Amino acid sequence: MRDLPLTLLRALAAVYETGGIRPAGRLLGIQHSVVSRALRDLEAWLEVPLFENRDGQRALIFSAEGVALSKAALDAMKNLEASVLVTREGSSANSVTIATTPSFAMRWLLPRLPGLTETHPKIEVSILVDQARKSPMATGADLNIRMGAQPSQDVDPIPLMDERVFPVMSPGLWEKLGKPSETDDLLDMPLLHDRDPSTSWGIWRKHVGPERLDVRKGPRLTSSDLILRAAEQGQGVALARGRLIEESVASGSLLRPFGDVELDLGTNYWIIANPETGRRRVVQNVVGWLLSEAQNVCDEAPTAISGEEQDQTA
Amino acid sequence: MRDLPLTLLRALAAVYETGGIRPAGRLLGIQHSVVSRALRDLEAWLEVPLFENRDGQRALIFSAEGVALSKAALDAMKNLEASVLVTREGSSANSVTIATTPSFAMRWLLPRLPGLTETHPKIEVSILVDQARKSPMATGADLNIRMGAQPSQDVDPIPLMDERVFPVMSPGLWEKLGKPSETDDLLDMPLLHDRDPSTSWGIWRKHVGPERLDVRKGPRLTSSDLILRAAEQGQGVALARGRLIEESVASGSLLRPFGDVELDLGTNYWIIANPETGRRRVVQNVVGWLLSEAQNVCDEAPTAISGEEQDQTA
DNA sequence: CGGTTTCGGTCTATCAAAGTCACCATGCGT
DNA sequence: ACGCATGGTGACTTTGATAGACCGAAACCG
Numbered sequence: 001m002r003d004l005p006l007t008l009l010r011a012l013a014a015v016y017e018t019g020g021i022r023p024a025g026r027l028l029g030i031q032h033s034v035v036s037r038a039l040r041d042l043e044a045w046l047e048v049p050l051f052e053n054r055d056g057q058r059a060l061i062f063s064a065e066g067v068a069l070s071k072a073a074l075d076a077m078k079n080l081e082a083s084v085l086v087t088r089e090g091s092s093a094n095s096v097t098i099a100t101t102p103s104f105a106m107r108w109l110l111p112r113l114p115g116l117t118e119t120h121p122k123i124e125v126s127i128l129v130d131q132a133r134k135s136p137m138a139t140g141a142d143l144n145i146r147m148g149a150q151p152s153q154d155v156d157p158i159p160l161m162d163e164r165v166f167p168v169m170s171p172g173l174w175e176k177l178g179k180p181s182e183t184d185d186l187l188d189m190p191l192l193h194d195r196d197p198s199t200s201w202g203i204w205r206k207h208v209g210p211e212r213l214d215v216r217k218g219p220r221l222t223s224s225d226l227i228l229r230a231a232e233q234g235q236g237v238a239l240a241r242g243r244l245i246e247e248s249v250a251s252g253s254l255l256r257p258f259g260d261v262e263l264d265l266g267t268n269y270w271i272i273a274n275p276e277t278g279r280r281r282v283v284q285n286v287v288g289w290l291l292s293e294a295q296n297v298c299d300e301a302p303t304a305i306s307g308e309e310q311d312q313t314a
Numbered sequence: 315m316r317d318l319p320l321t322l323l324r325a326l327a328a329v330y331e332t333g334g335i336r337p338a339g340r341l342l343g344i345q346h347s348v349v350s351r352a353l354r355d356l357e358a359w360l361e362v363p364l365f366e367n368r369d370g371q372r373a374l375i376f377s378a379e380g381v382a383l384s385k386a387a388l389d390a391m392k393n394l395e396a397s398v399l400v401t402r403e404g405s406s407a408n409s410v411t412i413a414t415t416p417s418f419a420m421r422w423l424l425p426r427l428p429g430l431t432e433t434h435p436k437i438e439v440s441i442l443v444d445q446a447r448k449s450p451m452a453t454g455a456d457l458n459i460r461m462g463a464q465p466s467q468d469v470d471p472i473p474l475m476d477e478r479v480f481p482v483m484s485p486g487l488w489e490k491l492g493k494p495s496e497t498d499d500l501l502d503m504p505l506l507h508d509r510d511p512s513t514s515w516g517i518w519r520k521h522v523g524p525e526r527l528d529v530r531k532g533p534r535l536t537s538s539d540l541i542l543r544a545a546e547q548g549q550g551v552a553l554a555r556g557r558l559i560e561e562s563v564a565s566g567s568l569l570r571p572f573g574d575v576e577l578d579l580g581t582n583y584w585i586i587a588n589p590e591t592g593r594r595r596v597v598q599n600v601v602g603w604l605l606s607e608a609q610n611v612c613d614e615a616p617t618a619i620s621g622e623e624q625d626q627t628a
Numbered sequence: 629c630g631g632t633t634t635c636g637g638t639c640t641a642t643c644a645a646a647g648t649c650a651c652c653a654t655g656c657g658t
Numbered sequence: 659a660c661g662c663a664t665g666g667t668g669a670c671t672t673t674g675a676t677a678g679a680c681c682g683a684a685a686c687c688g
Binding site for chain 4: 022
């Protein structure tokens, strides 16, 4: 611990994140020469080459060790960053920090936040977006919302809501492709792929078909949110989580070419409360609100919307 | 990321780990004054108090935020440290890094390592001890050995071996207590408790009894290894994992007061291979060796020991 | 009670690490 | 050919981490 060259590792993390030395310098707000020197010093200190072509003039290539260490360094930096944020914002008695994935935060949580402010005006919510590469509570957030099958480990998760997936595409692309309406038409469509295994075309093909579907063709993006954006821009068909695209379907930026054909994932969203802070009153209030929000949309109940907004929607 | 005061956070982590400013200074190999200033600067930068009694002269008390941030900082430092170690040692083609818990490394893996060196002389094994607070492969180790129920998440674990737990104690304590032999005698014994839920007396009472057993009395130690050491020193009865105390029972430093009464946990040790490096030949060799070692002791076969050592044991 | 050791806080001066700046060669689009 | 991106390098500057000495307070011990 005492000898860890933290600044050098930070530089490495920045290089890994941005993919270059000058961009890393910009990210860190320092000169690129410092980053360059940092990499050299780090390699000298480790006595292990982190790059393949350190001498060449063109874009650098990470070695296997370089990738591994960079990932770890970036991870550590992100963790620290998140923890610092939580420490800063979580000091108030009425503040609740929720950690979740970018896509869920963007597509489900953020649109509903105003409702929480109305119900509990005093609660200050901080949303912490992470990649869930750490164990659930490592960030120190009060609540953690995770997607996927039940996390079996030590924690006991609260089921938030179920999920189903189905293909979606932009209206523009739909018309361009001749308004397809049968799942067999997927064969001729550009597919958009996700890293999330529960929204993989392989599962869809297995349960719905068509069997001849080639699940390898098409671009493979790293974030569900990116996938949906690509779909909205008409770049292809995405297998979407129903919960995350309610708004896009309602506003017409995405449509379901195959009607109600969908694949049920069962309960797929879980709340994991921080064992240390999760029992606080405010936190429990937020949990209750989350559960009620999930209910509202799960069972129809468009009439269950609180009165104020009806003027605008009407 | 660019503004993270890494050295200050490292100082905080050291203070958290050692419990004091001067000790932290010793740990880091710097003056205590530096640590003191670091804490002050960090609090000023965060605008959040990390300690209750920063002005007082006596041992400092962490605030809630202080504990949370310190944990995160220490965690990040440990991760970085481990990754650096892996990067340094893992650069050879014949090196395999195994990450596991302190107790498993100490009680099962280390004693068997010489055998691996005999079977595969060229393989260089590095053992990385961690606390598993991170997601399985965050350290970059080639193999990860975990205890507990099957880790359901994205990874697909290889079952290593099963486990059973039973009470053990030192021969000295056993005689002192009048050589008890019935599980009901547990009522009058000092119990040693573990953080590991699968070796908690609560589970034992539920499946074996006695029902009146008070599972709260007795010291609560943080590491399985500590528990076993305490038991060997006659400080009480520990609920031990059978796999980890074979040597102690064989050498007579621990005994099983209740004979064969035990609680089966089923498959409880898992190997998780690093998806990036786990397919390397050497790594697969080590996996094979681990599995065969687990077999050797699982089904009797004391005769399966390779010949050399029989002289000494006879 | 005084002696000793430990604790943490604070101050100043110092020195190396981290950073700025300027310049170079290279490759890639136009 | 030109502009603009990429990295690499060397000389200079600044700032932050650090050593070292000193202080007061508390605990321990005879």
